[in-house]
Amino acid sequence: MDTEKKDIKGITRKRLVAFLIAVTVILLYYTVMQMVSPAKTMRQLKKEHGYVQDEKNPVNDSIFTDSAYLALFREVAFLKARTAMAENDSIYLSLNLADSTVNLEITGVTVAKTRIISRKESRIFRDRYSYIISSLLSKPLTITRNFASIPKEPLMIKMAPKDTSEFKPDIIPDTADYEPVNFIIETDAGIVVYAYQEERLNPGDRLHLFFFDLRYRIHSAWQDMKKIFTFRVPDYHMYVRMRLTRDDAKIIYRALPEQGQIAIYR
Amino acid sequence: MEETNFNGQQEQPVGMHDIPGREEGFSILKAGWFKITIKIVSVTAVVILLLSFFAFVVPSLRDMTARSQTVISNSKTLKKDASYKKQITQLNRDLQRLSRRYNSFTSGQTYLVINTTDNLFFLYRNKKLIREGHCSTGSFKMLKTEEGRSWIFKTPKGKFTILGKQTNPTWRRPDWAFVEEGLPVPERQDDPSRYEYGVLGDYALALGDGYLIHGTIYKRFLGMPVTHGCVRLNDEDLEAVFNSLSIGSKVYIF
Numbered sequence: 001m002d003t004e005k006k007d008i009k010g011i012t013r014k015r016l017v018a019f020l021i022a023v024t025v026i027l028l029y030y031t032v033m034q035m036v037s038p039a040k041t042m043r044q045l046k047k048e049h050g051y052v053q054d055e056k057n058p059v060n061d062s063i064f065t066d067s068a069y070l071a072l073f074r075e076v077a078f079l080k081a082r083t084a085m086a087e088n089d090s091i092y093l094s095l096n097l098a099d100s101t102v103n104l105e106i107t108g109v110t111v112a113k114t115r116i117i118s119r120k121e122s123r124i125f126r127d128r129y130s131y132i133i134s135s136l137l138s139k140p141l142t143i144t145r146n147f148a149s150i151p152k153e154p155l156m157i158k159m160a161p162k163d164t165s166e167f168k169p170d171i172i173p174d175t176a177d178y179e180p181v182n183f184i185i186e187t188d189a190g191i192v193v194y195a196y197q198e199e200r201l202n203p204g205d206r207l208h209l210f211f212f213d214l215r216y217r218i219h220s221a222w223q224d225m226k227k228i229f230t231f232r233v234p235d236y237h238m239y240v241r242m243r244l245t246r247d248d249a250k251i252i253y254r255a256l257p258e259q260g261q262i263a264i265y266r
Numbered sequence: 267m268e269e270t271n272f273n274g275q276q277e278q279p280v281g282m283h284d285i286p287g288r289e290e291g292f293s294i295l296k297a298g299w300f301k302i303t304i305k306i307v308s309v310t311a312v313v314i315l316l317l318s319f320f321a322f323v324v325p326s327l328r329d330m331t332a333r334s335q336t337v338i339s340n341s342k343t344l345k346k347d348a349s350y351k352k353q354i355t356q357l358n359r360d361l362q363r364l365s366r367r368y369n370s371f372t373s374g375q376t377y378l379v380i381n382t383t384d385n386l387f388f389l390y391r392n393k394k395l396i397r398e399g400h401c402s403t404g405s406f407k408m409l410k411t412e413e414g415r416s417w418i419f420k421t422p423k424g425k426f427t428i429l430g431k432q433t434n435p436t437w438r439r440p441d442w443a444f445v446e447e448g449l450p451v452p453e454r455q456d457d458p459s460r461y462e463y464g465v466l467g468d469y470a471l472a473l474g475d476g477y478l479i480h481g482t483i484y485k486r487f488l489g490m491p492v493t494h495g496c497v498r499l500n501d502e503d504l505e506a507v508f509n510s511l512s513i514g515s516k517v518y519i520f
Contacts, residue, residue, distance in 0.1 A: 108371025
């Protein structure tokens with residue numbers, strides 16, 4: 001009886017060790033694949049946005065390490081993206097990280113100007129002199145997906161009365177309604193913009209933001225996992241995380257069309 | 267009451283819920299619950315650990331590897347290079363051309379900006395703010411009928427042009443105005459019951475597709491999203507806007 005029990009314990013322990021080894025290997029594999037992803041993304045960007053030499057007019061390669069040239073190139077890239085967006089009548093966003101401002105613009109007219117209270121961005125993004133990143137940002141970024149804690153359009157459905165006896169005049173909208181404003185925007189260039197409400201107006205705001213952020217992180221991890229477990233390196237998404245006042249965040253999110261455009265200046 | 271058994275020992279009275287070996291049973295039950303609690307705590311801890319690993323640890327580690335630092339040389343010989351000078355001249359030319367193009371979008375004309383989220387308006391002349399105040403914009407209500415007709419009362423966003431100006435405007439009530447009140451919809455568009463006088467204030471500016479900037483008799487609702495898509499202003503603001511904007515002036519709604 002005792003030997004039987006010992007055997008079972010031994011088998012269970014062996015199984016547990018095997019399981020732990022398998023889990024560790026999987027986690028290690030996942031981590032390594034994630035670590036490799038920024039390099040892969042940079043390689044891709046270099047291929048798509050790197051400078052292509054013109055045989056007739058070759059450019060000295062050391063020009064791409066000259067600060068004056070790169071600063072000018074960055075200015076031109078931002079203006080190029082803004083001009084392209086201003087060509088149509090839609091609302092777009094100009095994100096100027098150098099002076100921490102966010103502008104909502106329509107055909108070149110600034111309709112709302114807000115201040116970024118605090119921000120954090122990807123390390124790649126912090127390299128202000130990167131020719132590749134400036135080149136990437138010379139085209140408007142188109143929004144591909146929105147995640148937000150508030151609806152884009154706060155639609156309320158009202159059934160029409162059958163006759164005048166059923167008619168009730170509209171109730172005045174409740175302006176005291178409160179919901180924290182946090183949103184995440186994914187763009188076609190793989191850059192993700194996070195805008196979170198700065199103020200903690202309600203005790204639950206911090207928790208709400210934590211779970212909102214966690215939900216998106218799980219979503220991203222799941223997307224990466226699907227690639228990793230089919231033996232592909234996931235895409236690395238550069239990001240800009242910023243804190244805005246609640247009012248500003250709400251105005252920006254509600255004003256931007258579902259597939260709106262963004263220009264970023266570093 | 268205590269009873270004596272055949273052996274002369276005193277017996278404890280056996281209650282309805284008393285079972286022999288109660289202490290032992292209770293301790294087994296306690297150990298069972300303890301094991302279950304330990305299991306739940308362990309599983310929760312593992313889930314939290316895995317979650318933090320995938321959601322926080324790995325992304326932070328990955329960010330650390332995501333480095334890019336352009337090494338700046340600023341060589342003086344490069345600055346004398348003909349191709350460098352050509353590139354810089356080209357970039358400067360591009361910058362000037364783009365700046366001119368971009369500035370041409372914002373002319374010095376008078377224009378109106380409407381914020382539908384906060385229900386505010388801003389009137390600009392020569393790029394300077396000359397008047398601001400409250401307005402009322404679309405309520406975001408969707409009116410539905412049992413027959414399947416529906417209307418969404420929202421103010422459109424984007425760039426608009428003043429297409430027409432009118433003093434003492436008359437409101438020609440659309441179908442939804444009847445449906446909303448449970449009234450029968452008149453078949454003819456010029457039916458006398460469709461016309462209502464004095465409800466749009468003294469002036470109206472047309473933005474197209476039936477959307478107007480007009481006055482209101484419901485002044486207490488200014489600053490709230492209550493309209494059917496039009497923009498309502500109070501009398502003084504409406505007069506200022508009406509006098510400042512001409513046909514062709516731009517209105518930016520966001």
